[in-house]
Amino acid sequence: MNSRVPAPDNLFDLSAVDPRAEQSLTLVDAEGVKIERIVSSGQASPPGFWYDQDFAEWVLVLAGSACLRLDGEAADRVLKPGDHLFIAARRKHRVEWTDAASATIWLAVHLRR
């Protein structure tokens, strides 16, 4: 989280992004739902790390590309702009890689109850 950086009016605005760290900015936090813009600059999940969240999440890639691994699936999923994925609560997943050459812009919607 970069709480001092305001969410941009346009999601493709990368002027406040430092590529040395992944940046998550909250766009909406209401009614149990959090919508975030995440900008990755080649970051990935650490080796052996799996996200194991108690809430469902929907992700959409807006720019760049990323590779996700869902626990139990035979193959990785490569996501390009416009590709989206619903990840149920407790479905373990990890980011194998994000584009090393250009920023990957994600939209993530967290569905809490």
Place this chain on the structure above:
Amino acid sequence: MNSRVPAPDNLFDLSAVDPRAEQSLTLVDAEGVKIERIVSSGQASPPGFWYDQDFAEWVLVLAGSACLRLDGEAADRVLKPGDHLFIAARRKHRVEWTDAASATIWLAVHLRR
């Protein structure tokens, strides 16, 4: 709603869109949240019509362009790709126009409680 059309794997896939009608496809409907892809092909709200919804909504334009009017604001808001807007429940609004020359792809997140 076009319930017989499955949601596309890629939100920029317009192969199942008929430009004679606005198309809404549900991507996620879980935990009180509905996420839709809407494709407009020049459609707008009828004259004098205002949306008056009992739920908050967040919209993002992914392609094309659109002009929204929020009740009480002095000017319209023109949204281009990457532009987004939170519309509180009961905040009246209307679509003044959508791009007549190319498809406008919206992402809409309905926040119900």
